[in-house]
Amino acid sequence: MSIPQQSLFASDPGTARRRAAEARFRAYGLGAVLVGVAALLLLLSSVLSSGLGAFWQTRIHIPVTLAGAALDPLGGRDPAAMRKVTTIAYGKVIEAALRDAIAQAGIELPLTDAEIAAMLSKEAPAQLRNKVLADPALVDGTIEVSLLANGRIDGYLKGRVTMDSAQLDRNVTPQQLLLADRMLARGMLSRDLNPGFLTAPDASDLRPEAAGLGVAILGSAYMMLIVLGLALPIGVASSIYLEEFAPRNRWTDLIEVNIANLAAVPSIVFGVLGLAIFINFAGLPQSAPIVGGLVLTLMTLPTIIIATRAALKSVPPSIRDAALGVGASRMQAVFHHVLPLAAPGILTGAIIGLAQALGETAPLLLIGMVAFVREFPAAPPEGFFDPAPALPAQIYNWTQRADPAFVERAWGAIIVLLGFLLVMNAAAILLRRRFERRW
Amino acid sequence: MSCIRQTASILAILAVSAGAAAARDQVQVAGSSTVLPYATIVAEIFGESAGFPTPVVESGGSSAGLKKFCEGVGENTVDIANASRRIKDSEIEACRAAGVADIIEVQFGYDGIVFASDIGGNAFAFTPADWYRGLAAQVIVDGKLVTNPATSWDQVNPDLPAQPIMAFIPGTKHGTREVFDLNVIERGCKDSGAEQALAALVGDDAAKTCTTLRTDGRAVEIDGDYTETLSRIDSNKEGIGVFGLSFYENNASKLQVATMNGVTPSTETIASGEYPVSRPLFFYVKKAHIGVIPGLKDYAELFVSDEIAGPGGPLAEYGLVPDPELAKAQAVVADETALD
Structure with missing residues (x-):
């Protein structure tokens, strides 16, 4: 076998081709990022210019x-x-x-x-x-x-x-x-x-200047309270059981597959379910945060379960083994050692699930959350049963009004919603950065 | 899955036990999106001055509203259904089957339907016959039924500008479409003499052939609301859209309205009947809820009062055509006269 005589300083045709391919790929990647950034900037600037x-x-x-x-x-x-x-x-x-x-x-x-x-x-x-x-x-x-x-x-x-x-x-x-x-x-x-934009209730088509988001923000906050209060404990409890205690058999496999499937179900399906079960069967009031909260809980549960299970899985088995080795029961091992270590991941998952639920509109359309409501709901828990719209539903509502002044308010409401989402996602990232441990 | 289902049923049980304590103290309204702005205006004034909480008003369409209305009697059902058309016999039957025996029908005014195009474009003076000739799927040419060949408005009527035919009409789920089909297309079919010719050609199918609209992209059905029609005209300056009078009046700086049979639409010409395309607006009250839900009758009375629904009132200001026979509606509400 003879080695071809060649200078080390001049690249041969094959190397040149490979380098060119790499340069091209980098350019494509950079281009893709730039397109994404440009789309985001366009969106943000149009939202801000129309809504501020x-x-x-x-x-x-x-x-x-x-x-x-x-x-x-x-x-x-x-x-x-x-x-x-x-x-x-x-x-x-x-x-x-x-x-x-x-x-x-x-x-x-x-x-x-x-x-x-x-x-x-x-x-x-x-x-x-x-x-x-x-x-x-x-x-x-x-x-x-x-x-x-x-x-x-x-x-x-x-x-x-x-x-x-x-x-x-x-x-x-x-x-x-x-x-x-x-x-x-x-x-x-x-x-x-205009502080009234954040605190005042909705107004009719004759008074666009008085319309505000007060009731809608409260309605969304109530729904998030319900989602947090139900989805987090239920989701975490079921994940701990599935991950730490449940035997591995056909049944748990089936459950696992179905949870993954449920996470991919279109949200409008949960709205149909909510209308049938919570309003028509259980007789809960229309347009109330309790129904919206329950529907969004069902929607958020799979997200929280999947995030929690991933967080529990990432805790190394050596921690459990060490705890069991010094005589802890399995429950003590989980609650004293595994759960605290997994907490940042669980919280991050929960916050991202909540943010998703906050921006969700489709299921709310079916359960009467797109309504004209001027009365503020009472303080919880009675307030959960009072009618109140939700932020995304209010945006949808305003885009349908005839007076052009409502278009500006709809964009303004989008800014408020984006602001809430930004704060929640930033909190999730912060939690992960500060408390997450890597092994 | 089973764990999800279990939790769902537990949640439902928990919620029911908690919900039993809550009682409703505000009127709940659902129904037509055409009536929605009027209902919200009345609700706002009602909440401001009547000493009752502001009613909750949902939209979603006349049919959806009446369906909700007919679900039964009780706190979890709506008290009032708004409708941009009269209730159907089948709906009354459905209501009765669910225990809603007495329904009070209140007609509170008229809604004009107008044809408008971009403010910068050509002005139009239509007749129903122009719309029939322009939008019908099949028309008669030289005694034969052929696919509508017209591509611009001057081909259907030499007096109209030479502008391509492009119409944004309400989709079939809208109550407005029914009025459009009846008062414009069918009328045009009759006025142009096409109906008789069709009857000779296709017999009993004449009426159906009249109202079958072309699907070659020149008549675009809009399933959303008027804001969508407006944005379509914004991006396609040669389009002509179908709007409610109130929507047009709120956007008069962007749209110019076409005349129909030489009459410009306005609350006056619609009330007098000169402008041909309009429809009555209704709301339906569940009689069994009067006296149970606080403020229900007061809300209905305020809605049809002269200060609100009469000429010069806030509803007329928004674009409602006041009903010349408003006193009749007031009597119906005062006596709680139910449908037979």
């Missing part, structure tokens, strides 16, 4: 004189009696105050009373009513209030409504936009942070 506006809201600041004759006709300052005064009376008070304020500021535009009244949100009278009912002593005084502006005026400040579109729009006139400009210049109108 929802966190700011236009408000009108005017002094309002609260005439006792209109708001407390009995004169006793008794909140129970004052509750009888409806928002219509408050609406008249506010409209008069706004007209006065505009006249005081010296703004002269050919506007009808109705047009001036329409500068304000239909929610404004309710805002003022709540304020007065909370503090009846305000009656017969003059207070400075910040009231929500109409959604179209808000849209004008955010660039969604323009002079051109107002010409065509039945809901707003160019004169109103001119008035908004003048009021803005005089500081009677401003765009401020």
Whole structure:
């Protein structure tokens, strides 16, 4: 066998080919990563640019004189009696105050009373009513209030409504936009942070400016509590049994295969199951977090079981052997040694399962979680049975509304949901990094 | 699997025992997505000023709502079903079979159906006959039934602009589609004289041939809601979409509306009957729940009151065409008159 005569410094054709192939593969890989990153950036930037506006809201600041004759006709300052005064009376008070304020500021535009009244949100009278009912002593005084502006005026400040579109729009006139400009210049109108987006309940199609995520966030939180309270103990107990105690036979194999299958079942199936079992058979209330939580528990269980079993498996047998060797029972070995070592993995799995459940919409569609709910649910445990929507269901709901102002709010709700998911996933990574032990 | 099933049943039992304590104090409504915005507006005002909790309103379509409504009597069933069409006899029977004997039917107004295209495009003045000729699967040419050859609107009516035919119509699961088929396509079939000619050609199948729409991609069925139709028109500027009047009025800066038989759709022309494409809207109240669920009757009364559903009220402001015979609806609610 003769060795070919060749310089060590010049590569032969075969080597060159292999090196080129490697370079090409690296380029493909880099390209794939770049495509992924670009898609993510595109998604994030479109979500942020469309949705950030929802966190700011236009408000009108005017002094309002609260005439006792209109708001407390009995004169006793008794909140129970004052509750009888409806928002219509408050609406008249506010409209008069706004007209006065505009006249005081010296703004002269050919506007009808109705047009001036329409500068304000239909929610404004309710805002003022709540304020007065909370503090009846305000009656017969003059207070400075910040009231929500109409959604179209808000849209004008955010660039969604323009002079051109107002010409065509039945809901707003160019004169109103001119008035908004003048009021803005005089500081009677401003765009401020909008905490109501996170705390207020949903609102009807006539008041997009007042719609918030408060009830939906609470509904989602209740569901997550139920999922955590049920799926974690059940999932961990069944994994420990299957991994540490159960005999290896055909039955446990069957169970194992089915758990893996269950993890891959489309989530809508759990919704159908929930409707049939929990609502139609067990008679649980519609639109309640308890049903949503139970359905999502079923959906999350396989994820948690699989993650927990993987975490238990990764604890080396020598730990168990050592514990048994010094006389521990099998239960002591598991609970004193194996479980604590597997805990970070279990928690990570549980958090990722929860995050999955938080973003899940499909099963909720079937059990009435896509509903218009304005009442806040009570504190748990009664609150679990009160109607409440969930965050993803609220997003779905808002994308179907006719008023374009709801599109911005739907995107804003997506930002909130993404924020929650980010925090949960970051917590999972942090837990793994800090506490996971490698052998 | 068996362990999952076991846990599920244990969960269900636990939940039932806990659920027994909870009683419902708010009205629950389900049904048509067309009625949903009106129902939420009323619910909001009701919760704000009537001293009762705000009703919970679900959507999902008239049929789904009526099905839920007819599941039976009791706290776990809905109190009111919204519908964009009248309840069917089969549904009344299903209701009765489940123990829902007395159903109060309330007609509270009309919904206009409009045809709109992109604001920057051509203006259209349609007649039902144009829509029939443009969208029917088969039309009569020279005495023979052939596959619809029309590709642009000026071919079906020389007065229309030369714009390719591309229509976004509601899918068959929508109540709107029924109205579209009946008031536009069938009417057009009659008006254009095609029905008589078809009767001579195909006999009894004439009515069916009338309303069978072309499936070559020029009539696109939208199964989602109006927001989807709007985004289709956004991306395809030559398309013409079918919308509810209220949806159009909320998006009037993006859409221009076509006239039908020379009439521009508005709450006034629909109420007077001049504009031909509209339908009544209903809600159905479970009589057995009145007096059991607090605020149920009050909600129904507020819904049909003059301040809410009358001209100039918040529902009309959103796009509802007020019912000229609203007093009838008020009487039905006040007397709790059930269907026979």
